[in-house]
Amino acid sequence: MAHRVFNFNPGPAAMPLEVLKVAQEEMLDYRGTGMSVMEISHRSAEFEDINNTCMALAREIFGLGENYKVLFMTGGASSQFALIPMNFLGDGKTAAYVDTGYWSSKAIKEAQLFGKVHTAASSKADAYAYIPKMSDIKFPGDAAYLHVTSNNTIYGTQYWQFPDAGAVPLICDMSSDIASRKLDFTKFTMIYGGAQKNLGPSGVTLVLIRDDFLAKGKAGLPTMFSYKTYAENNSLYNTPPAYSVYIMKLTFEWIKKQGGLAAVEKVNRAKQAAIYGMIDKYPEFYKGTVKADSRSWMNINMRLPNEELEKKFVSESKAAGFIGLKGHRSVGGIRVSLYNAVSLEAAIKLADFMERFKKTNG
Ligand SMILES: Cc1ncc(COP(=O)(O)O)c(C=O)c1O
Numbered sequence: 001m002a003h004r005v006f007n008f009n010p011g012p013a014a015m016p017l018e019v020l021k022v023a024q025e026e027m028l029d030y031r032g033t034g035m036s037v038m039e040i041s042h043r044s045a046e047f048e049d050i051n052n053t054c055m056a057l058a059r060e061i062f063g064l065g066e067n068y069k070v071l072f073m074t075g076g077a078s079s080q081f082a083l084i085p086m087n088f089l090g091d092g093k094t095a096a097y098v099d100t101g102y103w104s105s106k107a108i109k110e111a112q113l114f115g116k117v118h119t120a121a122s123s124k125a126d127a128y129a130y131i132p133k134m135s136d137i138k139f140p141g142d143a144a145y146l147h148v149t150s151n152n153t154i155y156g157t158q159y160w161q162f163p164d165a166g167a168v169p170l171i172c173d174m175s176s177d178i179a180s181r182k183l184d185f186t187k188f189t190m191i192y193g194g195a196q197k198n199l200g201p202s203g204v205t206l207v208l209i210r211d212d213f214l215a216k217g218k219a220g221l222p223t224m225f226s227y228k229t230y231a232e233n234n235s236l237y238n239t240p241p242a243y244s245v246y247i248m249k250l251t252f253e254w255i256k257k258q259g260g261l262a263a264v265e266k267v268n269r270a271k272q273a274a275i276y277g278m279i280d281k282y283p284e285f286y287k288g289t290v291k292a293d294s295r296s297w298m299n300i301n302m303r304l305p306n307e308e309l310e311k312k313f314v315s316e317s318k319a320a321g322f323i324g325l326k327g328h329r330s331v332g333g334i335r336v337s338l339y340n341a342v343s344l345e346a347a348i349k350l351a352d353f354m355e356r357f358k359k360t361n362g
Pocket of ligand 1: 011077103152153175194
C-alpha cells in the first residue's frame with residue numbers, strides 16, 4: 001500500500017483515492033488503446049466519449065437541463081475574472097459584484113478593465129468575516145450581471161443563501177465549494193470554477209452557462225476568449241486539457257456512485273462538525289475568525305493564542321501526518337480545508353489531534 005497522508009491542502013488538494021486508483025489502472029493502456037489518455041488524440045472516439053460523458057455527468061449532478069452548456073476551459077478561475085466582463089459587460093452597462101474577499105476583489109479588478117463596476121455589498125471593513133445579508137445586496141435592475149463568490153477560500157466564509165437577482169443574471173465563482181452540497185443550481189445563470197479543489201487536477205476550468213445568456217456574448221472577440229467558441233465546438237476547438245477532463249469525469253463518477261450531491265453534503269456536514277466542534281469547545285484556544293452564520297464547510301480558519309503556538313501546531317500536526325494546515329499568508333493562523341476528497345476519518349482524526357494539542361498546550 002502506498003503511503004498516503006491526511007491531506008488538508010487548500011488547492012490543489014486531496015483527490016479521491018478511488019479516482020487515483022482507476023487512473024492508475026488505466027494509465028498504461030486506456031481501454032485497449034495501448035496508450036494513456038495523455039497520449040490519445042483529442043479527436044479520437046475514446047476522448048470524445050470521455051468529453052461527452054463528463055458533460056452529461058456534470059448536467060446530471062448539478063441538475064441542469066439541456067439549456068445549460070457545459071464548457072471545459074483553461075486559465076483557471078483567474079481567467080474567468082477577465083473573460084466574463086470581456087464577453088458580457090456591454091458598452092455603457094454596469095456589472096455588479098459582491099466583495100467577500102481576496103478572490104472577489106480580484107474579479108472586480110479585472111471587470112474594471114472592461115467597464116463600470118458597482119459593488120453590491122462588501123464585508124471588507126470587517127476583515128471579510130461574514131457574507132453580507134441578502135437584503136443588504138443592492139444593485140441596479142439593469143446590471144449586466146451580479147457576481148458572487150460562493151466560498152471564500154482564504155477567509156473561510158460561505159454563502160448559505162444566495163441573492164434573488166430577479167432578471168439580472170447571477171454569476172457564481174464556485175471554485176472552492178463546487179459539488180460540495182446540494183443547491184438549486186438553476187438559480188445561477190453561470191457557474192465556474194477551477195477543478196483543483198473538488199473536481200480533479202488543475203488545468204481545466206468548468207463553466208456551466210445558460211444558453212440565453214451565452215447568446216448575449218459580445219461578437220468580435222479573439223476566438224479563444226469567446227465562450228461561444230467553446231459552446232459551438234463541444235469544448236474541442238483546440239487541444240483541450242484532456243487528462244484533467246478525464247480525471248474530472250472519474251470524479252463525477254465517484255460523486256454519482258456515492259449518491260450524488262446529497263450524499264456528498266452529508267459527509268461534508270459531519271466533517272465540518274468535527275472541526276467546528278473543537279472551535280466551539282475551546283473558543284479561547286481555537287479562535288474562529290468568522291461569524292457563525294457565514295462559516296465555510298470547505299475552509300475553516302482559526303487563530304491560536306499566539307503565533308508560536310500556531311507554528312507548533314503546524315509542525316506537530318505535520319509530524320503526525322496532517323498536511324496543509326498553515327493559513328494563507330495574507331491572513332495567517334490555521335486553515336483546515338475539507339474538500340470532498342478529505343475523508344470523514346481524516347477530519348475526526350484531526351479533531352482528536354486538536355483535542356490532544358489543546359490539552360498539552362492550553
Ligand atoms: C474562490 C476562488 N476563486 C478563484 C480562484 C483562482 O483560481 P485559479 O487558480 O484557478 O485561477 C481561487 C483559487 O484558489 C479561489 O479559491
